[in-house]
Amino acid sequence: MLLTAAECAERIGVTVRGLRTYEQRGLLTPARSAKGWRLYGEKEIARLHEVLALKRFGLSLSRIAALLEGRAIDLDRTLGMQQSALTEQRQRIGEKLALVCAARTKLSTGGTLSLDELITLAKETTMTQTSLDLIAQRRYEQARPRKMTPIDPELYDRYVGAYQFDAIRGGITITRNDDRLFSQVTGQAAYEIFPESETEFFLKVVPAQLVFSVDRDQTANALTIHQNGVELVARRIDETEARRAEEELARRIRENRPQPDSEEAIRRTIDEARCGEVESTRMTEPLATLARERAEAIAEELSAKGELKDIRFVGVGVDGWDVYRAQFEKSETEWRIDLAPDGRVRGLFFRTLP
Numbered sequence: 001m002l003l004t005a006a007e008c009a010e011r012i013g014v015t016v017r018g019l020r021t022y023e024q025r026g027l028l029t030p031a032r033s034a035k036g037w038r039l040y041g042e043k044e045i046a047r048l049h050e051v052l053a054l055k056r057f058g059l060s061l062s063r064i065a066a067l068l069e070g071r072a073i074d075l076d077r078t079l080g081m082q083q084s085a086l087t088e089q090r091q092r093i094g095e096k097l098a099l100v101c102a103a104r105t106k107l108s109t110g111g112t113l114s115l116d117e118l119i120t121l122a123k124e125t126t127m128t129q130t131s132l133d134l135i136a137q138r139r140y141e142q143a144r145p146r147k148m149t150p151i152d153p154e155l156y157d158r159y160v161g162a163y164q165f166d167a168i169r170g171g172i173t174i175t176r177n178d179d180r181l182f183s184q185v186t187g188q189a190a191y192e193i194f195p196e197s198e199t200e201f202f203l204k205v206v207p208a209q210l211v212f213s214v215d216r217d218q219t220a221n222a223l224t225i226h227q228n229g230v231e232l233v234a235r236r237i238d239e240t241e242a243r244r245a246e247e248e249l250a251r252r253i254r255e256n257r258p259q260p261d262s263e264e265a266i267r268r269t270i271d272e273a274r275c276g277e278v279e280s281t282r283m284t285e286p287l288a289t290l291a292r293e294r295a296e297a298i299a300e301e302l303s304a305k306g307e308l309k310d311i312r313f314v315g316v317g318v319d320g321w322d323v324y325r326a327q328f329e330k331s332e333t334e335w336r337i338d339l340a341p342d343g344r345v346r347g348l349f350f351r352t353l354p
Contacts, residue, residue, distance in 0.1 A: 001041070002031070002039040002041050003038065003040045003041075004037055004038065004039065004040075005019050005020075005030070005037070005038045005040070005043075005159050007040075008040040008044075008045070008048075008288055010053075011142050012045070012048065014048075014148070018055045018090075019038075019048075020041075021061070022048070022051055023038075025061050025062070025064075025065050025077055026065055026069075027047070027051050027061070027064060027068065028040075028044055028047060028051070030044050030046060031044075033311070039235075043226055047078055048183075050068065051068075054067065054068075055129070065230045066144070068146050069144075070145055077232050083206070090253075111249065114132075116324070122281040122301075123317060130245060132344070146196060146202040146209075148194045148195060148196070148268075149196055149197060150195070151197070151198050153176075153179040154229055154287055156176045156181045157176065158175060158176045158219050158220050159181065159220045159223075160173060160174050160176050161173075161223065161234070161235050161237075161239075162174075162238075162239065162241075162242035163223055163234035163235060163236050163237065164234055164235055164236075164237045164241070164242070164245070165233070165234045166233060166234070166235065167232055167233070167284075167285065167286065167287075167344050167346060168232065168283050168338065168347050169186075169319065169320050169321065169338045169346065169347060170185065170186030170187065170319060170320065171185075171186055171234055171237070171242070171245070171334055172184065172185050172223070172225070173190075173235070173242075174188070174223075175190065176273055180192055181201065182191050183194075183201075183203070183210060185310055186319055186320075187318050187319035187320075188319075188325070189280070191203055191204075192204075192206050193210055194210075199211060199212045199213075199214060199235075200212075202302070206227065208225060208226060208227035209225070209226040209227075210223050210224070210225055210226075211224045211226065221235070221236050222234060222235045222236055223236075230286040230288075230290070231286075244310065245255060252316055252320065253316045253317075253318065253320070256315050256316055258313055258315065258322045259322055259337075260318065260337045260339075260343075262324075262330070262337050262339055263311065263313060263324065265282075265337060265343075265345055266326070266335055266337055267310060267311060267340060268282075269303065269309075269337075269345065269348065270308060270311075270326060270335075272310075273295070273298050273299060273302055274299060274302045274303055274321070275299065276295050276296055276298075277295070278291045278295050278300035280312050281344075282344055282345060283344055283345045283348075284340050284344050284345070284346040287345060287346055287347065287348060289297045291348070292332065305328035305329065305331050305332070305333070306328050306329025306330045307328065307329050308328055309322055309327045309328060309329065310326070310327040311325070311326045311327070312324065312325050314329075314334075317336060319338075320337070320338065320339060321338045321347060321349075322335040322337050322338070323335070324336075324337070325353075326350075331352055331353070332351060332352075332353045333350050333351065333352050334350065334351050334353055335348075335350045336350070337349075
């Protein structure tokens with residue numbers, strides 16, 4: 001089935017002028033009839049859906065054109081972004097509505113709102129947290145095709161060294177092997193990174209990029225990893241600090257010593273997750289945002305497993321995360337957790353055991 005420009009505009013809810021604008025920007029390429037009329041089929045409508053979705057995420061037409069250039073239509077990716085954004089929006093609205101209802105109930109019974117309650121009400125009903133729209137936008141940007149730009153290999157030396165993440169445990173080490181540069185995240189293999197510019201590099205094994213921050217003396221002081229819609233900053237540390245961190249991790253693994261309060265954090269997290277709740281104040285970013293994105297799906301999955309029967313500590317993983325086994329009525333799960341120095345959860349993962 002093919003639609004004319006007027007039919008397409010009416011059914012989608014855009015204007016014919018808008019369709020022409022998208023065509024002029026290279027975002028749409030409609031077929032032509034024998035009389036020269038523009039015709040829109042499934043392929044064109046799917047691309048239009050991508051364009052409109054990215055527009056709603058706040059991207060300009062020129063930015064959208066750059067992101068979609070040379071890429072096949074990926075409707076599932078677009079729908080996934082929209083699902084995440086709408087799920088987050090629904091949860092945030094529910095949280096704000098609950099606050100308003102509680103305040104009205106208290107007032108209706110003759111009560112008054114304290115200063116703290118008024119501040120919380122004003123803050124939570126107006127403040128927006130890290131937007132999943134932005135994460136979706138970043139995912140599109142990070143997944144676009146990358147092109148290697150040759151640079152002087154001697155520049156690689158200023159990036160070589162150890163870097164420590166703030167938001168998550170571990171770090172990343174940059175090494176040079178002749179005219180090649182490699183990055184290695186704690187507990188993972190080393191992978192070659194390729195230059196896009198003198199400070200921007202990308203990996204080929206996964207859609208991820210590294211951007212270095214350089215001082216006036218042309219020495220890198222930090223790097224930012226862009227992956228999965230998230231940006232993680234790692235500051236440069238000297239060899240002594242890096243060695244000390246490695247020794248402490250090795251000692252804790254050798255002693256099989258869990259992080260303080262990690263079991264309590266696991267139990268609390270499971271209880272909240274089963275109810276679809278996310279206590280974001282007990283998590284660091286970006287984990288809190290990702291937890292909100294997945295809250296509904298995780299609640300359904302855990303509820304299907306039945307009541308929690310037992311939790312036991314298994315050991316410390318090679319990456320420094322504490323490993324637990326949680327036994328539910330219907331299945332057993334493995335949980336991995338990492339805590340920040342202030343006690344907040346900065347890393348969390350679980351899987352169902354066979």
